Amino acid sequence: MQIFINNKSGVPIYDQIYSQIKNQIISGTLTEDEPLPSIRSLAKDLGISVITTKRAYDELENSGFIYTVAGKGCFAAPKNTELLREENLKAIESHMREILKLAASCNLQEKELFEMFRLLAAEE
Numbered sequence: 001m002q003i004f005i006n007n008k009s010g011v012p013i014y015d016q017i018y019s020q021i022k023n024q025i026i027s028g029t030l031t032e033d034e035p036l037p038s039i040r041s042l043a044k045d046l047g048i049s050v051i052t053t054k055r056a057y058d059e060l061e062n063s064g065f066i067y068t069v070a071g072k073g074c075f076a077a078p079k080n081t082e083l084l085r086e087e088n089l090k091a092i093e094s095h096m097r098e099i100l101k102l103a104a105s106c107n108l109q110e111k112e113l114f115e116m117f118r119l120l121a122a123e124e
Helices: 013-027 039-046 050-062 081-105 110-123
Strands: 066-069 073-076
Touching: 013 039, 013 050, 013 081, 039 050, 050 066, 050 073, 081 110
Parallel strands: none
Antiparallel strands: 066 073
């Protein structure tokens, strides 16, 4: 499992860990029931606090992306299709908000946006 911490990004370290592990689970890089590094091991490898790593793991578990087995560690949870769908819907909404901002900045009308979308969909 690869995790890269960017100290200059302004994104909290626990959130960087959370996002990267979540993305690896969603993409299938981390497979169902695959063990994750221990909290202490990951903290040592990344040169960060155990508390920061624990927070990331807690967030992942609360979100349903990992599960913990007492005495054995943390594992990638089976993919929950409803959870994945919800994550994708949130991402789509975020992109759509950005599209609306960009469209407003160049006075694009709704019907022009729909036409652009239809053309792009036809290309796929």
